[in-house]
Amino acid sequence: MAKWNPFPDVSAGKPLFLAVYVTVFAGVLISTLFIVSSLYSSTANGDSNKSFSSAGSWLAPSSSTPRPSADSTSVNSSIDAAMTGEDFLTRAIWDLPPPKSKIPDLAAFKLTREMVGYRAKDNVIIVTFGNYAFMDFILNWVKHLTDLNVFNLLVGAMDTKLLVDLYWKGVPVFDMGSNMNTVDVGWGSPTFHKMGREKVFLISALLPFGYELLLCDTDMVWLKNPLPYLARFPEADILTSSDQVIPTVTDDSLEVWQQVSGAFNIGIFHWRPTDSSKKLAREWKNLLVANEKLWDQVGFNDLLNKGRGPSVEGENGLVYAFDGNLKLGILPASIFCSGHTYFVQSMYQQLRLEPYAVHTTFQYGGTEGKRHRLREAMIFHDTSSYYDSPGGFLSFKPNIPKDLLLDGAHTLESHFSLVNYQLKQIRTALAIATLVNRTLVMPPLWCRLDRMWFGHPGIMEGTLTRQPFLCPMDHVFEVNIMLSDHPEKEFGRKISFREYSFLQNPRLPKQVMESFLEVQLCEHQSTKCHGTNQTARPGFIRLPKHSSEEKIIEFFSLFKDVKVIQFSSMMDAFQGFSNTEAETRFRNRAKAYVGLWCCVMNRDPGHVYYDMYWDEKPGWKPVPGP
Numbered sequence: 001m002a003k004w005n006p007f008p009d010v011s012a013g014k015p016l017f018l019a020v021y022v023t024v025f026a027g028v029l030i031s032t033l034f035i036v037s038s039l040y041s042s043t044a045n046g047d048s049n050k051s052f053s054s055a056g057s058w059l060a061p062s063s064s065t066p067r068p069s070a071d072s073t074s075v076n077s078s079i080d081a082a083m084t085g086e087d088f089l090t091r092a093i094w095d096l097p098p099p100k101s102k103i104p105d106l107a108a109f110k111l112t113r114e115m116v117g118y119r120a121k122d123n124v125i126i127v128t129f130g131n132y133a134f135m136d137f138i139l140n141w142v143k144h145l146t147d148l149n150v151f152n153l154l155v156g157a158m159d160t161k162l163l164v165d166l167y168w169k170g171v172p173v174f175d176m177g178s179n180m181n182t183v184d185v186g187w188g189s190p191t192f193h194k195m196g197r198e199k200v201f202l203i204s205a206l207l208p209f210g211y212e213l214l215l216c217d218t219d220m221v222w223l224k225n226p227l228p229y230l231a232r233f234p235e236a237d238i239l240t241s242s243d244q245v246i247p248t249v250t251d252d253s254l255e256v257w258q259q260v261s262g263a264f265n266i267g268i269f270h271w272r273p274t275d276s277s278k279k280l281a282r283e284w285k286n287l288l289v290a291n292e293k294l295w296d297q298v299g300f301n302d303l304l305n306k307g308r309g310p311s312v313e314g315e316n317g318l319v320y321a322f323d324g325n326l327k328l329g330i331l332p333a334s335i336f337c338s339g340h341t342y343f344v345q346s347m348y349q350q351l352r353l354e355p356y357a358v359h360t361t362f363q364y365g366g367t368e369g370k371r372h373r374l375r376e377a378m379i380f381h382d383t384s385s386y387y388d389s390p391g392g393f394l395s396f397k398p399n400i401p402k403d404l405l406l407d408g409a410h411t412l413e414s415h416f417s418l419v420n421y422q423l424k425q426i427r428t429a430l431a432i433a434t435l436v437n438r439t440l441v442m443p444p445l446w447c448r449l450d451r452m453w454f455g456h457p458g459i460m461e462g463t464l465t466r467q468p469f470l471c472p473m474d475h476v477f478e479v480n481i482m483l484s485d486h487p488e489k490e491f492g493r494k495i496s497f498r499e500y501s502f503l504q505n506p507r508l509p510k511q512v513m514e515s516f517l518e519v520q521l522c523e524h525q526s527t528k529c530h531g532t533n534q535t536a537r538p539g540f541i542r543l544p545k546h547s548s549e550e551k552i553i554e555f556f557s558l559f560k561d562v563k564v565i566q567f568s569s570m571m572d573a574f575q576g577f578s579n580t581e582a583e584t585r586f587r588n589r590a591k592a593y594v595g596l597w598c599c600v601m602n603r604d605p606g607h608v609y610y611d612m613y614w615d616e617k618p619g620w621k622p623v624p625g626p
Contacts, residue, residue: 144221221357235327336356387505392562393498399570418446
């Protein structure tokens with residue numbers, strides 16, 4: 001039988017074109033191999049060398065974004081997915097869908113074992129969920145994980161608007177079928193409780209898939225890859241965070257369960273798909289279905305505490321709970337932090353530990369307060385516009401006498417004396433900010449007493465809270481009210497503000513950091529005191545104390561192109577408003593900005609309201625009352 005000849009014409013007597021045919025054939029063969037090799041390499045290496053423009057528009061891609069794939073996915077199917085760009089199940093996180101493509105039908109986003117399998121790694125899947133109101137929290141949650149090179153995650157969308165937006169931003173998302181409202185539902189509301197129940201239903205849906213589940217609320221942030229830590233306790237059916245504020249260990253061991261008095265917190269917990277955990281999930285679900293008024297976290301605690309103890313054999317810190325068979329571990333609050341152990345106690349710093357996570361509990365400003373706390377800690381990824389206000393920024397160095405901050409006993413009176421001294425300076429800064437339409441960078445706030453929801457002796461006994469301590473802004477100010485809209489006719493112009501750490505944030509653009517002017521207050525009669533643009537040194541100028549409204553406006557108009565103007569002090573910087581109506585509107589706004597301290601023990605009511613104009617009331621004292 002004759003051999004097959006790919007060049008019949010050449011063998012038939014056309015040797016002149018042999019070299020041409022060979023060259024063409026070789027070129028086609030090499031090109032084909034190169035294309036296939038490139039596609040395979042791109043898929044296998046996770047597109048880690050993709051250009052910046054191919055990443056999501058909200059954030060830059062991580063240094064490495066592996067493309068998850070199921071074990072059964074062949075090389076050919078990976079190539080097809082890369083060529084079409086339509087397989088959203090396997091697309092790398094932050095990779096955008098093709099610009100002119102259509103979003104798949106809603107049915108394609110149904111939670112399935114296959115979907116989880118594509119994203120899971122080492123049999124673990126990390127999940128959060130929410131509605132559109134928490135879009136920025138969800139993006140922040142995903143960004144922190146991918147920055148830690150953790151990609152085995154999924155996000156549950158409780159409304160279609162969130163699902164669509166996450167899809168187009170390259171975030172792996174599934175439909176929870178909740179048909180929920182897109183607005184912030186508010187803590188404790190009926191809709192809030194409905195959202196909590198969805199968590200229980202989600203656990204019941206995921207555990208039968210056979211994967212370990214790390215389920216988190218969206219208002220928490222991962223600071224360190226938690227998976228190696230969780231893997232240290234392979235016998236645990238459930239590892240849960242808690243509201244414990246008193247340390248029971250000083251290293252990274254699990255909490256000593258016998259000493260834990262705080263409730264288990266279901267904002268961060270890890271489930272293994274064991275018979276015991278599935279049984280707990282089933283009974284928890286039934287409990288909530290039978291009683292629509294029962295809070296999901298209360299039900300979880302009730303079930304686990306039915307039979308807590310004894311300890312599981314060994315030195316692992318686990319305890320038998322629930323039905324006597326479930327093995328439970330309580331994550332240490334020093335490194336799986338609550339809003340108290342992280343923002344108030346800084347427990348991880350005092351114990352020289354590295355935190356894995358922070359959950360924005362123990363705070364007083366709603367969703368806005370949670371966001372602001374994360375911003376204060378510089379662990380919230382805002383859009384670029386947040387870091388460059390059109391009108392520029394105003395900041396100042398707070399002045400606090402040593403005796404107010406450090407001397408004497410920590411009492412209700414000494415606490416309010418310290419805070420009031422700071423409030424007066426902030427009031428002046430707010431007034432100047434509204435006059436010149438600049439965004440105020442708030443100063444750090446110092447407190448002597450902690451704030452809770454109940455009576456206490458100043459700080460929680462047994463905690464590591466230091467006195468004085470740098471307190472979160474929502475301990476004193478109503479952050480949610482400051483960010484809400486008020487009628488300008490009654491409250492004057494809205495005053496934008498930023499967190500105290502804003503100017504130290506590495507995300508601050510270079511053009512903002514380098515456009516800086518320091519203002520030093522001086523006595524008006526001094527020969528060196530002036531309010532012109534003549535400076536003794538670059539980036540420095542003097543301004544007379546007790547400057548009038550007109551003087552302030554004129555002064556700032558000379559430096560409208562300067563991004564950051566910082567006062568060396570706000571003490572006696574402003575004489576006051578010349579327009580009575582403008583002053584009234586500002587007073588209305590400023591009074592609404594401050595909150596309350598809570599609470600004196602054995603008093604009802606035991607809270608004391610802060611007063612922005614305390615200094616205008618002779619003999620003002622902190623008196624509990626309505």
